[in-house]
Amino acid sequence: MKASKMFFEDFEIGLVFNTGSKKITKEEIISFAKNYDPQDFHIDENKAKNGPFGTLVSSGFMTLGVSFTQFFETGVVKDTGMGAWGIDELRWTFPVYPDDVLKSEVKVIEKKLSSKNPSKGTVRTLHTVTNQNNKVVMTWIANFLIKTKN
Numbered sequence: 001m002k003a004s005k006m007f008f009e010d011f012e013i014g015l016v017f018n019t020g021s022k023k024i025t026k027e028e029i030i031s032f033a034k035n036y037d038p039q040d041f042h043i044d045e046n047k048a049k050n051g052p053f054g055t056l057v058s059s060g061f062m063t064l065g066v067s068f069t070q071f072f073e074t075g076v077v078k079d080t081g082m083g084a085w086g087i088d089e090l091r092w093t094f095p096v097y098p099d100d101v102l103k104s105e106v107k108v109i110e111k112k113l114s115s116k117n118p119s120k121g122t123v124r125t126l127h128t129v130t131n132q133n134n135k136v137v138m139t140w141i142a143n144f145l146i147k148t149k150n
Helices: 026-036 060-073
Strands: 016-018 081-092 101-113 120-130 136-147
Antiparallel strands (some): 101 120
């Protein structure tokens, strides 16, 4: 879903954005994990069969990256985003398997103008990531810095 860019003032508590979907491939899971999370249940199908999930699963960090990308692809913070100062309450609640299709719902839960620099403010968003069966696979709260209109 493409949206218009938004400034700090445009965000309202309770506002919800829905992202597009992304199919997670086995090749992406293995490639990401080889570079950033080389546990057997992420990189080796045979060893994964005897692992905690009984099959190959995505790294939670890959799932986080997918969710981050999905939000940015909405265009909401294009040219107004100034990075983020952290993530809170990251939870991986269900495994992501090859061929799962992920989407994110992003809800504005808080906003606060910077007391030191009124040209920006923090917008806190709750990201709920679900698979094709609407099973929640991950939740996290982002603390984005967003430009004001001034």
